[in-house]
Amino acid sequence: MDASVIVCSGCCCGNLGKGYDEVPVYDLKSAWEKNAPTNVELTISGCLGVCGMRNVVVLQTEIGETWLGGLSTREEYDLIVEWAHKFSSGQVETTFPEELESLIFESLRPVNIIKPRLHAPTQISQGVAN
Numbered sequence: 001m002d003a004s005v006i007v008c009s010g011c012c013c014g015n016l017g018k019g020y021d022e023v024p025v026y027d028l029k030s031a032w033e034k035n036a037p038t039n040v041e042l043t044i045s046g047c048l049g050v051c052g053m054r055n056v057v058v059l060q061t062e063i064g065e066t067w068l069g070g071l072s073t074r075e076e077y078d079l080i081v082e083w084a085h086k087f088s089s090g091q092v093e094t095t096f097p098e099e100l101e102s103l104i105f106e107s108l109r110p111v112n113i114i115k116p117r118l119h120a121p122t123q124i125s126q127g128v129a130n
């Protein structure tokens with residue numbers, strides 16, 4: 001089973017100037033480059049159209065999409081990396097990290113991946129736009 005992790009780094013998500021928490025784009029890309037979970041793709045996208053949900057991640061599996069909003073800590077993003085590894089090796093059957101269940105929300109929007117924006121100094125200095 002294949003999956004995708006789509007992390008928003010758009011006009012609002014990760015924009016410290018607007019009061020949003022940092023999105024650790026560099027660390028996520030680094031985690032995938034060092035030890036990519038097989039059959040789970042990471043995509044950093046621009047605005048996914050639900051800015052009010054603050055720091056959005058979409059997990060896509062064959063079963064469907066799980067939208068998460070309000071991510072604010074490194075630990076939460078680490079849970080997504082951990083889930084991706086477990087998912088790719090068949091160790092979990094859930095379509096999202098269970099610890100993040102409270103961050104799930106329904107979105108009627110289709111996922112429309114666009115060019116991301118860089119916000120935090122680490123994103124800009126590392127040139128992590130994809």
Ligand code: FES
Binds near residue numbers: 010055
């Ligand atoms: S910037 Fe992330 S949903 Fe708009």
